[in-house]
Amino acid sequence: MKWMGVIFIVLACSGLGFLVAGNYRKRPQQLRQLQAAFQMLETQICYSATPLPEALLYVSQRCHLSIAPLFKRAGERLSSRQGVTAYTAWKQSLDELYKQTALNHHDQDILLQFGMNLGNSDREEQIKHLQLLQTQLKAEEKNSNEERQKNERLWKYSGVLVGLLVVILLV
Amino acid sequence: MIMKIVCGTNHDQVVNEKLHSFPERIEREILQFLSPAIRQLLLSLSPVTWQAVQEIRLRLGSPLMLATHLGDMMIDEKGRVTQELDQARMIGVEDMAQTIEMISQSSLYAIEEELRQGYVTLPGGHRVGMVGKTVLSERQIKTLKHISALNIRMSRQVIGAANKVMPVIIGDEGKKLYHTLLISPPQCGKTTLLRDMVRQLSNGVEALNFQGIKVGLVDERSEIASCYHGFPQNDVGVRTDVLDGCPKAQGMMMLVRSMSPQVIATDEIGREEDALALEEVLNAGVKMITTVHGSDLDEVSRRPVMASILHKKIFERIIVLGKSKGVGTIEQMITL
Structure with missing residues (x-):
């Protein structure tokens, strides 16, 4: 019975540590996937002038699964013709879904900022906004890689170690 | 006469x-x-x-x-x-x-x-x-x-709006179509009438023994056929080729060269280049149906460009619209 408790505590703590470490690992990946997705959106907007609802759904079908819901939800909301503006649809989708991604508050702010200009200007300006977004995402990706190197292992090891510490103190 | x-x-x-x-x-x-x-x-x-x-x-x-x-x-x-x-x-x-x-x-x-x-x-x-x-x-x-x-x-297509006009612009027991000018103040059903004339000419009019002919439609302001993503939203007939959003003068000549229409329909002529294009169309032996803003023939013929067109006696039928008895009232049909 005692050993079961010990194993449970160690597993729980290291699991938690791995979870946090996992976020540090996934964030740069997802930031990269976002850049690819927005590249697709740029093509849709600037070369084929696809209306936004369609363009968002198009991107959601082709981008990485981890970020696809973000585009899908916004696209669906816009297609429903309930009078939502592109910004509202984008914001709602972001609010609902960003917790399921590895993105942090800072990334969310960048995406929200971009949403304010989504769709409401001519192509030339849309390109500018999209390029600014790409630069920002790239910078964040670089940051997140550095953070990953610092923190990923730290959290993995400390999870296990904290688990062992608790066990030692309790036994 | x-x-x-x-x-x-x-x-x-x-x-x-x-x-x-x-x-x-x-x-x-x-x-x-x-x-x-x-x-x-x-x-x-x-x-x-x-x-x-x-x-x-x-x-x-x-x-x-x-x-x-x-x-x-x-x-x-x-x-x-x-x-x-x-x-x-x-x-x-x-x-x-x-x-x-x-x-x-x-x-x-x-x-x-x-x-x-x-x-x-x-x-x-x-x-x-x-x-x-x-x-x-x-x-x-x-x-x-x-x-x-x-x-x-709001665009409202009125199928049959031109029923009263067709016998006047078609003659010789369905063998002849006359060059026609519609004169109308704004919002009196000018475009509605023109659209239905186009549809009937294109489909043919059985009652008048008139076979459908090829119609070229220059829809400069997308009002007649009202194309949305290339599809006419209004019924303009089965033999109608729509040149959407094209300037009238260029469009008329383009159609003559490319689509061999038997009649060309367009809305609101009145500029100098329109008059030139009109002559080109007539020289190619194509019939012309068009409209102009105005309340009656006198008013229209006071405008220099229109005066010169009318002076050449191009148009054989002139139809004046008004709203004395509701939108789309045909006030006058003049045979020249």
């Missing part, structure tokens, strides 16, 4: 018969493009009211207005018709922004070209005109921003 037939008929009865499904059509084709708040207000209007409506007007900071042929109507907060300015529902920034998002599908970049022209065509052929601040680039209008007023013009 000028033979005048004055006939005070109108096509209102036809309008009534054809529009019994109008409210649903309005909901599907127009109201879904308005901001939800305004949509809700307009949904409470009666079908009878809708039949009179020609335009829905949204101006920032001004009342929501419906233009009818009887005058303007304002709508109050509860969706009732009112004449009192202080009770009328005012259009706010939110209404305008949402409506523009709905019309453009949140994609202003996708209607860049249309913004430059100042109007967008909705599915169903209704046209939304807009004004705002123009952005210039090298003296050309680049786009519109800060859109401040919208005008949704």
Whole structure:
């Protein structure tokens, strides 16, 4: 019975540590996937002038699964013709879904900022906004890689170690 | 010899018969493009009211207005018709922004070209005109921003609107078509009549023993066929080739060269290059059906360009529209 408790505590703590470490690992990946997705959106907007609802759904079908819901939800909301503006649809989708991604508050702010200009200007300006977004995402990706190197292992090891510490103190 | 037939008929009865499904059509084709708040207000209007409506007007900071042929109507907060300015529902920034998002599908970049022209065509052929601040680039209008007023013009096709006119422009037991000019003040059913003439010429008129002919339609302002993504939203007949959004003069010559039409139809001539193109068309042996703004023949013939066209006795039939007995009243049919 005692050993079961010990194993449970160690597993729980290291699991938690791995979870946090996992976020540090996934964030740069997802930031990269976002850049690819927005590249697709740029093509849709600037070369084929696809209306936004369609363009968002198009991107959601082709981008990485981890970020696809973000585009899908916004696209669906816009297609429903309930009078939502592109910004509202984008914001709602972001609010609902960003917790399921590895993105942090800072990334969310960048995406929200971009949403304010989504769709409401001519192509030339849309390109500018999209390029600014790409630069920002790239910078964040670089940051997140550095953070990953610092923190990923730290959290993995400390999870296990904290688990062992608790066990030692309790036994 | 000028033979005048004055006939005070109108096509209102036809309008009534054809529009019994109008409210649903309005909901599907127009109201879904308005901001939800305004949509809700307009949904409470009666079908009878809708039949009179020609335009829905949204101006920032001004009342929501419906233009009818009887005058303007304002709508109050509860969706009732009112004449009192202080009770009328005012259009706010939110209404305008949402409506523009709905019309453009949140994609202003996708209607860049249309913004430059100042109007967008909705599915169903209704046209939304807009004004705002123009952005210039090298003296050309680049786009519109800060859109401040919208005008949704309802397009209503009236099948059979030209029934009374067809026997006049077709002669020789269905073998001959006359060059025809329609004269009409704005909003008297000019485009509606022209559209139905095109449809009947293209499909043929059995009662007159007239076989359908190839029609070339230059639809400079997308009002006649009202193409949406290339598809005519109005029935313009099976032998009609539509050149959409093309300047009239260039379009007429393009059609003569490319599509071998037997008749060319176009709306609102009046510029010098139109007159030149007109002659080109006639020289190619193609019949011409066109319209011009004006209240009667005298007024039209006082304009230099029109005077020279009329002087050459090109047109063999002239039809004058008015609204003395409702929109679309045929006031005069003149045989020259």
